[in-house]
Structure formats: C-alpha cells, structure tokens
C-alpha cells in the first residue's frame with residue numbers, strides 16, 4: 743500500500759504545478775516524489791530555469807501560501823472532468839465521479855491525496871535545486887514550517 747503523502751508537501755506540489763503552468767506554460771509534473779523533509783517534481787520542459795526564474799517561481803508559490811487560500815474538495819462526474827482536466831495520472835478504474843481539489847480560485851486538480859485545510863499552514867517554500875536532463879526539468883524543494891507544539895520527527 744502506498745504511503746500517505748505529507749499533506750503540507752503535497753499541497754505545495756499543487757501550487758508549484760499551477761505556478762509552472764502560469765509562468766512557463768508547462769504541464770503539471772508527470773512524476774513527483776513527495777516526502778516530509780524534501781520533495782521533487784519532474785516536468786517535461788526542454789531547458790533549465792535560470793536563477794531569476796526559479797526565484798520568481800518560489801515567490802509565486804510563497805505568495806499563494808501567504809494568501810492563506812482555502813483548500814476544498816468536491817466530486818464531479820468523471821466524463822465532465824475528462825473535458826476540463828488532464829486525467830493521465832488518474833487510474834482508469836477511478837469510477838463515475840472524481841475528486842477535484844481546489845486551492846481557492848488559484849488551482850483545480852483531480853486528486854485523491856491528503857491536503858492542508860488552507861495554504862497558510864504550509865510554511866515557507868524554498869527551491870533547493872533544479873536541473874534539466876533529456877527534456878526533464880527536476881525541481882527539488884523544502885518547506886520551512888512555522889514552529890508548532892507538535893513533535894518534530
């Protein structure tokens with residue numbers, strides 16, 4: 743059974759994907775490795791991003807986090823979803839209805855994963871490194887969480 747993704751990191755992935763689309767016209771990542779301490783997303787993109795581009799991407803993601811947008815989920819008919827969303831990462835046996843996760847009005851994406859209730863809890867987003875090989879742009883990132891009373895593992 744697949745390990746549950748970290749909701750903070752995974753929600754940041756949604757925002758990063760939307761930011762990549764808005765800034766660079768790039769499709770959402772085709773592969774992601776989400777872990778609590780560090781994560782990475784792979785995009786089909788033909789060149790590396792410059793330091794300035796990475797910085798502006800980071801700023802956009804942090805802007806969405808600071809806006810503290812509400813994250814919500816609703817179910818819509820899979821046939822309708824097919825017209826509006828890329829379902830290539832949704833399994834064929836997903837059923838008649840599909841869960842769409844919305845981050846305010848910023849991002850809407852079919853997803854069954856765990857998310858934060860609002861983006862303000864995600865923490866500060868930082869791109870640690872990025873490179874591009876064979877048309878695959880990889881972005882690695884971390885989150886700096888606000889201090890909480892919970893145990894840090």
Ligand SMILES: [Zn+2]
Nearest residue numbers: 843853854855
């Ligand atoms: Zn998700």
